[in-house]
Amino acid sequence: MVNILIIYYSTNGSTKKMARLIARGVEMVEGVTSVIRTVNNKNDDDGSDVVVEKSELKQCSGLIIGSPTHFGNMASPLKEFIDTTTAEWFNGDLTGKPAGVFTSTSSLHGGQETTLLSMMLPLLHHGMLIAGVPYSEKHLVNTKTGGTPYGPSHVSFNSDKEISDDEKEICISFGKRIATLARKLNS
Structure with missing residues (x-):
């Protein structure tokens, strides 16, 4: 079975909602399942997501953070988790697996692209194959809100704004993209 591990940290719930949308896209690909985990559930209102175990990194077919x-x-709780993955790095547990990143920010010029790039760096060190959102995704071209070729993004304007239709479609498409890559690499 091919599975995509989606690890997130969320302060006000937007990143968690994005993780769910990305998982929906993953699940649309036949033979691929999603596993959603958080690095810290102290902000998880309903306690629905389990804290990630490092052993899940080795078991996954692809990773989205x-x-x-x-x-x-990126927020420090996610960085703290990544900084504990030295053994997995030395063992090559993530080498050759597809990966991607996503973010939510409270302002239009809040640093979405730099955040996405900062999350890619440790994945590259792990030997992962980074995939973004191609311009063939029509919602990326048409969006007036979030979304970048580096990965899905959402502009929440201080948590006042719901995820837009374009942002939702970009998340779903992104999940499908990573899942499709993982399935092809595992066939």
Whole structure:
């Protein structure tokens, strides 16, 4: 079975909602399942998501990570988790697996792209194959809200704004893209 591990940290719930939308896209690909995990569930209102175990990194067929933007960078709880994956790095547990990143920010120029790039760097060190959102995704071309070729993004404007239809479709498409790549690599 091919499975995509989606790891996120969410401050106000937007990143968690994006993780769910991405998982929906993953599940649309035949023979692929999604596993949603958080790095810290203290902000998880309903306690619905389990905290990730490092052993799940080795077991996954692909990895997607998401974080709110904090000063143009990923949030510290996600960075703290990534910093504990040295053994997995030495063992090559993630080498050759597809990966992607997503973010939510409270302002239009809050650092979405730098956050996405900052999350890609450790994945590259792990030997992962990074995939973004291609311009063939029509919602990326048409969006007036979030979305970048580096990965899905959402602009929440201080948590006042729901995820837009374009942002939702970009998340779903992205999940399908990573799942399709993982399935092809595992066939």
